[in-house]
Amino acid sequence: MSNEAILHGSEVSTHEAHHDGHGEHHHHETFISKYVFSMDHKMIAKQFLITGIIWAILGGLMSVLFRLQLGFPDTTFPWLENILGHWAKGGKIQPEFYYALVTMHGTVLVFFVLTAGLSGTFANFLIPLQIGARDMASPFMNMLSYWFFFISSVVMISSLFIQTGPASGGWTSYPPLSALGDASIGSKTGMDLWLIAMALFVVSSLLGGLNYISTILNMRTKGMSMTRLPLTVWALFFTAVLGVLSFPVLLSGFILLLFDRHAGTSFYLSDIFLASTQKALPNEGGSAILYQHLFWFLGHPEVYIILLPAMGMVSEVMSTNARKPIFGYMAMVGSIFAITILAFLVWAHHMFVTGLNPFLGSFFVLLTLLIAVPSAIKVFNWLTTLWRGNIRFTPAMLFAIGFVSLFISGGLTGIWLGNSSLDIHLHDTYFVIAHFHIVMGVASFFGMFCGVYHWFPKMYGRYLNNTMGYIHFWITIVGAYLIFWPMHYEGLAGMPRRYLDYSGWASFNQFGGLNHFISIVSIIVFAVQLLFVFNFFYSIFKGRRVKSENPWGSNTLEWTTPIHPGHGNWVGEIPEVHRWAYDYGKDGREFIPQTEPISANESEHH
Amino acid sequence: MNIAMNEQVSGQKKRIHPHKFTLWVGLASVIMMFAGLTSAYIVKRSAPSWITIEFPKTFWYSTVVMLASSLTMQMSLRDFKQRDMAKYRRLLTITALLGSLFVVLQFIGFGKLWKSGTTFEGSGEGQFLYIIAGLHILHVLGGVIALLIMFIKAFSAKKKNYDAVPVEVMSTYWHFVDILWLYLFVFFLTMA
Numbered sequence: 001m002s003n004e005a006i007l008h009g010s011e012v013s014t015h016e017a018h019h020d021g022h023g024e025h026h027h028h029e030t031f032i033s034k035y036v037f038s039m040d041h042k043m044i045a046k047q048f049l050i051t052g053i054i055w056a057i058l059g060g061l062m063s064v065l066f067r068l069q070l071g072f073p074d075t076t077f078p079w080l081e082n083i084l085g086h087w088a089k090g091g092k093i094q095p096e097f098y099y100a101l102v103t104m105h106g107t108v109l110v111f112f113v114l115t116a117g118l119s120g121t122f123a124n125f126l127i128p129l130q131i132g133a134r135d136m137a138s139p140f141m142n143m144l145s146y147w148f149f150f151i152s153s154v155v156m157i158s159s160l161f162i163q164t165g166p167a168s169g170g171w172t173s174y175p176p177l178s179a180l181g182d183a184s185i186g187s188k189t190g191m192d193l194w195l196i197a198m199a200l201f202v203v204s205s206l207l208g209g210l211n212y213i214s215t216i217l218n219m220r221t222k223g224m225s226m227t228r229l230p231l232t233v234w235a236l237f238f239t240a241v242l243g244v245l246s247f248p249v250l251l252s253g254f255i256l257l258l259f260d261r262h263a264g265t266s267f268y269l270s271d272i273f274l275a276s277t278q279k280a281l282p283n284e285g286g287s288a289i290l291y292q293h294l295f296w297f298l299g300h301p302e303v304y305i306i307l308l309p310a311m312g313m314v315s316e317v318m319s320t321n322a323r324k325p326i327f328g329y330m331a332m333v334g335s336i337f338a339i340t341i342l343a344f345l346v347w348a349h350h351m352f353v354t355g356l357n358p359f360l361g362s363f364f365v366l367l368t369l370l371i372a373v374p375s376a377i378k379v380f381n382w383l384t385t386l387w388r389g390n391i392r393f394t395p396a397m398l399f400a401i402g403f404v405s406l407f408i409s410g411g412l413t414g415i416w417l418g419n420s421s422l423d424i425h426l427h428d429t430y431f432v433i434a435h436f437h438i439v440m441g442v443a444s445f446f447g448m449f450c451g452v453y454h455w456f457p458k459m460y461g462r463y464l465n466n467t468m469g470y471i472h473f474w475i476t477i478v479g480a481y482l483i484f485w486p487m488h489y490e491g492l493a494g495m496p497r498r499y500l501d502y503s504g505w506a507s508f509n510q511f512g513g514l515n516h517f518i519s520i521v522s523i524i525v526f527a528v529q530l531l532f533v534f535n536f537f538y539s540i541f542k543g544r545r546v547k548s549e550n551p552w553g554s555n556t557l558e559w560t561t562p563i564h565p566g567h568g569n570w571v572g573e574i575p576e577v578h579r580w581a582y583d584y585g586k587d588g589r590e591f592i593p594q595t596e597p598i599s600a601n602e603s604e605h606h
Numbered sequence: 607m608n609i610a611m612n613e614q615v616s617g618q619k620k621r622i623h624p625h626k627f628t629l630w631v632g633l634a635s636v637i638m639m640f641a642g643l644t645s646a647y648i649v650k651r652s653a654p655s656w657i658t659i660e661f662p663k664t665f666w667y668s669t670v671v672m673l674a675s676s677l678t679m680q681m682s683l684r685d686f687k688q689r690d691m692a693k694y695r696r697l698l699t700i701t702a703l704l705g706s707l708f709v710v711l712q713f714i715g716f717g718k719l720w721k722s723g724t725t726f727e728g729s730g731e732g733q734f735l736y737i738i739a740g741l742h743i744l745h746v747l748g749g750v751i752a753l754l755i756m757f758i759k760a761f762s763a764k765k766k767n768y769d770a771v772p773v774e775v776m777s778t779y780w781h782f783v784d785i786l787w788l789y790l791f792v793f794f795l796t797m798a
Contacts, residue, residue, distance in 0.1 A: 137624035206635055216627040218621065248639035256646065259726065259737060267650070267731040285655030285729045289644055297642065322690060 001287025006128050022181035022439045023058050039139035040567040045125035045145050052117020059108035061385020064526050066101045069093040071519025073501045098500050099168035100186055106171030111201055114306040116149050118448045122309055123212045123236045129228050130223025132567045137214040139205050148204035152197045153155030159193035167194035175268035176293050178261045184274050195254050212240035230556050230581040234333050235312025238340040239305050246301040251295030257262035289354055296347035303440045304343045314400040317454045320554045321397035322389030325582040329383040342371050352420040353427045361420040368418035375411055395469030396454035402477045403446040410439025432483045433443055442480045462543030468535040479525035486514050553591050555581050560595055633782050646794055647734045657730030658798040662718040666709035669791055675704035677782040683777045687770055695760050702753040709743050731798060738790060745783050752776060755778050
């Protein structure tokens with residue numbers, strides 16, 4: 001009750017008063033208000049998820065296309081020209097298009113899939129359900145958040161169809177390349193559309209983040225103290241904090257870049273002679289490094305924006321399916337907090353080779369390596385949660401365990417890259433590609449899959465098909481290691497990233513066969529993701545029906561709602577919370593929901 | 607009054623209204639954007655080709671207007687709480703007008719600066735001023751639009767609403783853009 005009392009308590013005189021206490025809305029909903037401009041956090045979550053899936057297919061397909069070039073540099077694929085026209089003249093991916101592909105692959109997957117698709121989906125879906133609220137603090141802003149994301153998506157997609165093609169200066173869009181339209185065709189209109197789309201994206205994630213934070217802090221149900229929150233909510237909370245404080249800085253970097261592009265200012269430009277026009281530019285006094293600082297001040301927190309929600313969901317799913325309390329709850333919260341703080345203090349480790357003062361660099365090395373401490377605490381706690389657990393190997397649980405595996409293997413190489421001296425050799429090589437794809441890309445995807453498999457029954461009232469889920473998991477995890485593990489060796493040998501064709505270098509020729517292999521595996525893995533997409537949409541309509549409210553035997557509040565919760569989530573009163581979320585296997589009982597009062601002869605917990 | 611009612615309904619301790627809280631978090635986010643820009647300014651300031659500017663008098667006038675509008679906003683909030691709706695509407699209008707006047711004065715200031723030879727070319731104090739103060743103007747305009755919406759709502763006869771939260775949110779935001787401008791102005795004057 002308390003939430004509505006605070007939100008609507010003083011509006012007793014208005015027509016909104018009848019919402020209080022009913023929970024379910026009984027007024028008529030049209031198709032538009034229910035499915036399109038919905039203000040129900042659950043529907044908005046589904047909108048984010050499905051848009052994210054579409055983006056993931058596109059972004060993944062892009063990687064398949066450039067892997068064709070990397071794995072088969074001498075082969076032509078005439079069918080490519082039929083689809084892509086002059087971008088694949090003679091059946092070969094053209095250099096300009098190759099750069100556009102890697103740029104868009106990075107942008108799409110980092111921002112549109114793993115930021116909007118992951119935290120947009122699960123923050124919207126889980127926060128109100130797990131803290132016991134009827135909806136977000138501001139459902140309207142929440143709706144706006146999705147629609148800004150949608151417009152941003154439209155702008156980004158439209159850049160694929162213009163004559164000069166999409167942005168192609170890398171997902172980081174460093175000036176001067178990105179600031180000068182004459183520098184490359186990807187720096188013309190495509191770059192403007194990229195910047196506009198990203199600015200809209202920032203607005204979307206700010207609107208979302210504001211809502212997540214104030215919902216978590218202000219709208220918890222009675223008894224839901226902060227230390228009783230499920231770890232998913234803690235993770236989503238710190239994710240939102242990271243986004244709200246770092247995205248605006250990226251936006252200010254973009255604004256300066258737009259002025260350099262179109263108004264003739266020189267924030268990032270200085271002393272440039274442009275080969276394509278044979279002209280010296282008048283710009284003086286700018287610093288390209290300034291952009292890198294502004295970019296990476298977001299860019300580094302961004303990797304945690306991607307990773308933290310995955311960590312939170314993995315903790316929750318793992319505890320539920322190991323039928324054991326999460327090990328070290330407060331240590332988990334503390335380590336997420338430590339990661340959040342450190343995330344703001346390490347951005348210059350992306351810039352060790354830009355001429356950064358080595359003395360300053362050593363501080364960033366220290367702070368970067370410090371992140372290993374909270375990360376190791378989390379890994380330890382996950383492993384000890386699994387230890388002697390009564391594990392149910394559902395697809396969600398497998399993806400959760402897979403996440404931990406990937407997080408360990410990818411995290412260890414982070415210790416290498418965090419050293420400024422080693423970074424001189426490894427910077428911009430395939431070693432970096434391997435590192436961040438495993439630890440941030442694939443690991444977060446695993447967290448996302450884990451969440452989708454686990455909460456799909458709550459979203460649609462049906463289960464995903466398990467057999468397809470197992471096939472999906474095993475091929476994806478084996479494939480992910482087969483794709484990215486060999487890249488470490490390529491990187492150690494000095495093979496640089498972003499090159500179109502390595503066959504001209506004697507030192508990289510040796511990897512021809514390996515690249516061939518990686519490309520074939522990535523095509524197989526991509527095909528298996530399509531199997532997941534099929535499973536997803538098939539199960540929405542034809543999946544096995546959920547028969548009970550709490551199919552996983554879980555403690556958290558979302559499983560106390562009806563199988564198909566309406567707008568408002570609970571019929572009648574919002575349940576009161578009496579305990580933390582992880583009373584599994586206690587006093588001989590398999591699980592004790594958060595809503596159950598602590599009985600007189602119950603043993604002490606943590 | 608509201609708080610008392612909330613306490614009656616929920617029986618809980620006094621808590622900040624979620625909308626107000628959302629605003630504060632939003633302001634933190636705006637602060638980060640300007641912090642990013644002003645720290646870029648500080649970094650660039652030590653570059654060799656840094657050019658400073660002479661501030662036209664107009665910016666002093668606009669600062670006074672901004673401060674005055676903050677005062678009228680506060681007075682309108684007080685009148686709203688005292689249910690003096692006529693005065694509330696009048697002061698709301700004055701605040702919106704002062705806000706618009708501030709924007710006009712800023713543009714006049716920009717014009718004078720531009721005529722004195724500080725254009726977009728280069729990357730000195732002037733170029734940063736155009737962008738930072740320009741972004742601040744956008745935030746003021748957002749506030750003016752919000753004031754207009756409240757103004758229309760205040761005249762709508764359909765429902766009487768004595769909920770002070772929207773007005774409080776509005777006034778907090780308005781004071782924020784006021785203080786933000788003071789900070790920026792002092793920053794530009796002292797960090798030339």
